[in-house]
Amino acid sequence: QLQLDNAFVRPLEQNSFQRMVNGRPWLVHEVRYAIFPEQSGTLEIPAQTFTARERAPRRSLFDSGGGRQVRRSTDALSIEVLPRPDNYPPGEWLPAAALTLEESWSTPPEQLEVGESATRTITIRGEGVQGAQLPPLMFPPVDGLKFYPDQPTISDEEMADGLVGIRVDSVAVVPTRAGSWQLPEVRIPWWDTASNELRYAVLPARELEIGGSAPATAPQAPATVPAPTIALDAPGVPSTEAVATGSDRWWPLIALANGAGWLITLVYLAWSRRRRRQPATGQQAEATREQPAFKALLQACSSGDAQSARKALLDWAATISAQPRLASLAQVAAAFADPALDSALDGLNAALYREPPSPWDGAALADAARRLRSSKQGASKSREAPLQLYPQAS
Numbered sequence: 001q002l003q004l005d006n007a008f009v010r011p012l013e014q015n016s017f018q019r020m021v022n023g024r025p026w027l028v029h030e031v032r033y034a035i036f037p038e039q040s041g042t043l044e045i046p047a048q049t050f051t052a053r054e055r056a057p058r059r060s061l062f063d064s065g066g067g068r069q070v071r072r073s074t075d076a077l078s079i080e081v082l083p084r085p086d087n088y089p090p091g092e093w094l095p096a097a098a099l100t101l102e103e104s105w106s107t108p109p110e111q112l113e114v115g116e117s118a119t120r121t122i123t124i125r126g127e128g129v130q131g132a133q134l135p136p137l138m139f140p141p142v143d144g145l146k147f148y149p150d151q152p153t154i155s156d157e158e159m160a161d162g163l164v165g166i167r168v169d170s171v172a173v174v175p176t177r178a179g180s181w182q183l184p185e186v187r188i189p190w191w192d193t194a195s196n197e198l199r200y201a202v203l204p205a206r207e208l209e210i211g212g213s214a215p216a217t218a219p220q221a222p223a224t225v226p227a228p229t230i231a232l233d234a235p236g237v238p239s240t241e242a243v244a245t246g247s248d249r250w251w252p253l254i255a256l257a258n259g260a261g262w263l264i265t266l267v268y269l270a271w272s273r274r275r276r277r278q279p280a281t282g283q284q285a286e287a288t289r290e291q292p293a294f295k296a297l298l299q300a301c302s303s304g305d306a307q308s309a310r311k312a313l314l315d316w317a318a319t320i321s322a323q324p325r326l327a328s329l330a331q332v333a334a335a336f337a338d339p340a341l342d343s344a345l346d347g348l349n350a351a352l353y354r355e356p357p358s359p360w361d362g363a364a365l366a367d368a369a370r371r372l373r374s375s376k377q378g379a380s381k382s383r384e385a386p387l388q389l390y391p392q393a394s
Contacts, residue, residue, distance in 0.1 A: 002033050002035075002045075004035070007036060007038055009036075010034040010036070011032075012033060014031050015028075015029075016028065029050075034162065034163045036129075039307060043080075045076065048073065049071060050071070050072050051071050052072075054070060085198070088189070090346060091135070092135050093349050094126070094189070096126045096127055096191070099201045101122065101201045101203045102122070102125070103123075103203055104120075105120055106119040109206065112208060114177060117172050119172050119173070121170045123166065123167070124166070124167045124201070126190070127164050128163065129163070130328065131166050132165070132330055133165060133328055134165055134330075135330070136152065136169065139171050140184060142183065144179060144181050145176065146173075146175075147171050148174070149169070149172075153167070180208070180209055180210070181210060182207055183208065185203060187200050187203075188200065289315075289319045290316065290319040290320055293315040293316035296315070297309060297312035297369055298369070299312075306362075309360075309362055310329065310352065313332060313365070321335040333345055341365075344368045345365070348362075
């Protein structure tokens with residue numbers, strides 16, 4: 001298992017196949033890794049060792065056929081990781097071999113009318129990056145249109161020459177007025193690692209011609225017509241005493257059903273209260289991990305150690321968020337969706353990839369982490385408030 005201190009390593013698919021070399025069959029076992037450097041400078045990849053045993057011909061039925069043990073090692077590699085260029089715009093650093101944007105609609109946008117809904121889907125594909133590194137799309141408000149974003153879909157695909165990250169963002173578009181509206185362009189900066197230059201993936205602005213008119217107001221309810229009055233003692237109509245006597249047989253059944261309903265409600269409330277009192281082993285384990293991870297993050301921010309702060313932030317964010325596996329700062333930003341944290345992460349990213357290294361101030365990251373931790377803990381306490389059957393006087 002390949003592990004590096006200053007890079008994220010993701011194992012890919014392993015393959016075994018046969019190959020003929022000089023007329024002899026060889027069994028080849030191929031292990032592939034995707035390596036994502038986390039800071040500029042020299043990246044050392046140590047030698048990888050493979051151990052096997054030669055297979056010798058058997059001399060008898062009791063001979064296992066085992067030969068001598070052989071050990072082979074690869075050459076150690078030293079790779080120079082380039083720093084983030086100065087002309088790259090502020091924001092998340094996104095180096096890739098290629099980046100594309102694709103758009104699709106559930107309903108042709110030129111056929112939209114007032115009150116109808118159409119789903120706009122934008123797919124980002126990046127070669128040489130993980131899906132979690134791709135930036136989230138923002139849908140700025142447009143007068144006359146309402147947007148209802150859906151949860152993004154993030155995935156990775158393995159190809160012969162590396163990894164392809166995919167992010168799919170969908171939003172429901174609902175026109176509220178007829179007229180002509182414009183959806184702004186989508187522009188994502190990225191660094192082309194093949195040509196070593198800044199590029200932009202762009203979806204051009206789109207004009208929407210919305211037909212129809214605003215929905216009409218709801219019709220008024222018809223006037224209430226009084227029901228005809230019937231004399232109870234009129235001929236052919238049962239008297240009040242007869243009606244009451246005929247309904248007496250249903251009251252025991254109704255009372256029995258009400259009593260059963262109350263009994264079921266009391267049993268459920270007692271069971272749910274007992275269940276809440278049982279210790280949550282998983283939550284207690286996460287709380288036990290969260291405290292030292294948060295302390296390590298504050299210490300790294302206080303000492304200005306950007307590399308240690310990154311590792312501590314990934315550990316702490318995994319314990320407090322609903323995503324147990326966080327491998328990049330982009331995943332942390334997507335997990336919390338907090339503007340102050342995003343700004344602090346931009347500063348941390350710049351410090352990690354700045355060449356030559358310069359001092360880093362972790363105060364902004366520490367403040368954002370304290371605030372997020374406080375809000376998460378407050379939300380957890382409010383969810384754990386016990387359910388009271390009867391209100392208590394304050």
